[in-house]
Amino acid sequence: MIPKNCTRCGNLALVSISFLVSTVNRPERKQKCGKAVLLCDVCIREFLRVLRVVSPSAVYEHAREAYTQISCERDANKGHGVRFPGEKQPN
Numbered sequence: 001m002i003p004k005n006c007t008r009c010g011n012l013a014l015v016s017i018s019f020l021v022s023t024v025n026r027p028e029r030k031q032k033c034g035k036a037v038l039l040c041d042v043c044i045r046e047f048l049r050v051l052r053v054v055s056p057s058a059v060y061e062h063a064r065e066a067y068t069q070i071s072c073e074r075d076a077n078k079g080h081g082v083r084f085p086g087e088k089q090p091n
């Protein structure tokens with residue numbers, strides 16, 4: 001496995017994001033996925049912070065949920081997941 005670097009800062013990338021655009025309410029669905037952008041943990045958190053401010057809440061929540069699930073799987077052996085600023089501590 002060849003390490004890949006964060007597109008934004010050059011640190012070791014942990015995830016990639018891409019956007020899938022699909023038509024709706026049309027008889028034939030068209031979809032297009034954009035090119036993946038590689039991000040490190042710091043940069044994906046910054047992306048999510050900005051996304052929370054500028055996007056509909058559903059967009060942010062789905063992106064945050066996806067990253068949290070991936071991070072929890074990655075950190076399963078460490079016994080902790082990912083929490084974002086303002087989130088409650090688990091009980």
Ligand SMILES: [Zn+2]
Nearest residue numbers: 006009040043
């Ligand atoms: Zn980065």
